[in-house]
Amino acid sequence: MTASTSRPVIITVDDDPGVSRSIARDLRRRYGEEHRIVRAETGMQALEALRELKLRGEPVALLLADYRMPQMTGIEFLEQAMDLFPLARRVLLTAYADTDAAIQAINVVDLDHYLLKPWNPPEEKLYPVVDSMLELWKSTPEPSTDETRVIGHRWSAPSFAARDFLARNAVPYRWYGVDDDESKRLLEAAGVDGATLPVVITTDGTVMVAPTEAELAAKVGLSTAPAEAFYDLVVVGGGPAGLGAAVYGASEGLRTVLVEQLATGGQAGQSSRIENYLGFPDGVSGAQLTDRARRQAVRFGAELLTARQVVGLDTLGSARRLTFSDGSEISAHSVILATGVSYRTLQAPGVEDLCGRGIYYGSATTEGPSCVGQEVYIIGGANSAGQAAVYFSNHARRVHMLVRGPSLEATMSSYLINQIEAIDNIEVHTCTQVVSCKGSDHLEVLTLENSSTGETREVNSEWLFVFIGAAPRTDWLPGNLQRDDRGFVLTGPDLHSKPAGWALEREPYHLETSMPGVFAAGDVRAESVKRVASAVGDGAMAVTLVHRYLEML
Numbered sequence: 001m002t003a004s005t006s007r008p009v010i011i012t013v014d015d016d017p018g019v020s021r022s023i024a025r026d027l028r029r030r031y032g033e034e035h036r037i038v039r040a041e042t043g044m045q046a047l048e049a050l051r052e053l054k055l056r057g058e059p060v061a062l063l064l065a066d067y068r069m070p071q072m073t074g075i076e077f078l079e080q081a082m083d084l085f086p087l088a089r090r091v092l093l094t095a096y097a098d099t100d101a102a103i104q105a106i107n108v109v110d111l112d113h114y115l116l117k118p119w120n121p122p123e124e125k126l127y128p129v130v131d132s133m134l135e136l137w138k139s140t141p142e143p144s145t146d147e148t149r150v151i152g153h154r155w156s157a158p159s160f161a162a163r164d165f166l167a168r169n170a171v172p173y174r175w176y177g178v179d180d181d182e183s184k185r186l187l188e189a190a191g192v193d194g195a196t197l198p199v200v201i202t203t204d205g206t207v208m209v210a211p212t213e214a215e216l217a218a219k220v221g222l223s224t225a226p227a228e229a230f231y232d233l234v235v236v237g238g239g240p241a242g243l244g245a246a247v248y249g250a251s252e253g254l255r256t257v258l259v260e261q262l263a264t265g266g267q268a269g270q271s272s273r274i275e276n277y278l279g280f281p282d283g284v285s286g287a288q289l290t291d292r293a294r295r296q297a298v299r300f301g302a303e304l305l306t307a308r309q310v311v312g313l314d315t316l317g318s319a320r321r322l323t324f325s326d327g328s329e330i331s332a333h334s335v336i337l338a339t340g341v342s343y344r345t346l347q348a349p350g351v352e353d354l355c356g357r358g359i360y361y362g363s364a365t366t367e368g369p370s371c372v373g374q375e376v377y378i379i380g381g382a383n384s385a386g387q388a389a390v391y392f393s394n395h396a397r398r399v400h401m402l403v404r405g406p407s408l409e410a411t412m413s414s415y416l417i418n419q420i421e422a423i424d425n426i427e428v429h430t431c432t433q434v435v436s437c438k439g440s441d442h443l444e445v446l447t448l449e450n451s452s453t454g455e456t457r458e459v460n461s462e463w464l465f466v467f468i469g470a471a472p473r474t475d476w477l478p479g480n481l482q483r484d485d486r487g488f489v490l491t492g493p494d495l496h497s498k499p500a501g502w503a504l505e506r507e508p509y510h511l512e513t514s515m516p517g518v519f520a521a522g523d524v525r526a527e528s529v530k531r532v533a534s535a536v537g538d539g540a541m542a543v544t545l546v547h548r549y550l551e552m553l
Contacts, residue, residue, distance in 0.1 A: 157356025239266025241522025244539025358443025
């Protein structure tokens with residue numbers, strides 16, 4: 001049961017089993033349909049229940065505790081319970097002789113009410129009190145959530161990585177700074193000190209400290225293990241080309257699995273706005289396009305595996321075998337390589353130490369709201385950098401685009417150049433590059449150099465987003481799978497002739513690599529057009545060629 005569908009909880013604590021059962025019975029009779037009644041017989045037992053409820057994100061409306069209990073009095077219990085659920089209403093159950101102590105407790109633990117035992121008849125002595133307490137709670141309810149909660153530090157690279165992973169995989173989450181009051185309550189409930197970050201709490205109350213992406217994926221409901229050992233088609237990479245291949249492969253009856261190392265969408269999935277994709281005249285965000293494609297692939301029956309890294313590819317008779325980083329394997333009749341490209345790293349002093357702490361590769365749209373009123377710097381002059389600049393201009397005081405060349409015309413679409421020129425708080429600095437980065441626990445100072453004049457200057461900024469070209473993700477491929485001198489996969493006519501070791505009489509198909517039955521699609525393919533539409537087209541065409549290949553087996 002998730003928090004959004006949970007009934008608010010009423011907890012009763014009394015060490016007398018008879019009294020405990022009696023009050024729980026009376027409460028269920030009146031409030032059981034709309035509330036969940038939890039009964040405990042010791043303060044420690046009740047606190048343990050509260051910690052579990054806190055971790056699961058369930059709302060607690062009312063606490064009723066007996067005053068006289070061994071080991072922990074009702075007042076002591078309520079005092080500790082306040083740290084976990086400060087907005088829950090608090091009622092002390094007392095005997096007539098303890099009314100003075102109950103009155104004093106109103107000041108000690110901000111007690112809402114005390115209730116004399118016995119409370120018979122409940123219609124006169126119990127229910128009116130509980131009714132009023134519940135009405136008070138409803139006026140200021142503690143927010144419940146069915147989202148994963150992430151506790152971290154703004155300048156913690158692992159904390160950013162966890163947030164980015166969840167956001168890019170469309171997993172709802174809520175972020176808490178480690179010093180927030182709610183973070184302290186959650187950490188107390190989890191029994192961890194927060195020294196190691198991030199702390200991730202899933203909707204079922206599972207607590208993970210600095211989890212790996214694979215651990216996180218498994219706990220938040222993403223599929224990480226293949227359902228079968230053998231498929232008709234394995235698609236490696238979940239960008240537009242890979243998603244396109246998964247949609248067309250599954251829709252045409254192929255047993256299809258898509259394997260993605262980080263998150264579906266690739267670089268396109270991080271784009272804040274794609275405005276030149278066919279069929280979306282008002283533009284579409286990369287996240288929206290990715291989500292639709294992902295749901296479409298699943299609807300047709302494709303499997304999607306997340307946080308699985310493929311490290312090997314070889315032949316096994318007529319099959320193609322893929323090896324994962326954990327040593328496990330899957331095989332298929334055919335493979336489509338759609339691993340795309342990754343941004344090249346910025347080579348400048350200080351960059352490596354500050355990555356994830358003010359320096360980010362890609363748009364990192366999760367950071368947009370944190371940039372309000374600040375100076376943001378973006379390196380790059382292609383469409384992805386321009387889209388990021390437009391996005392961050394909605395948050396930052398000013399966005400500075402640092403472009404190595406003399407203008408944007410050679411690398412950016414004209415529609416995007418026109419948009420940038422029309423936005424007052426975007427400033428383009430041509431012939432400019434970053435030569436060093438400084439900061440203590442996060443980025444603070446950039447040193448910029450004008451390549452025309454050699455002049456350098458320092459600027460203050462906590463935000464640098466890097467879009468400086470792309471390198472193909474092909475270093476894991478076997479040596480006999482041919483690539484060009486930049487690492488892009490050669491296919492079809494670009495192989496020029498039958499590759500060495502090619503045992504088939506026919507020439508390689510248009511998107512087929514030097515390994516029969518293995519195809520390449522999208523940005524990873526040599527001489528491909530680096531656009532979302534062409535990547536999707538590659539994926540669809542590759543599936544057609546897979547069919548042709550399978551017919552020959």
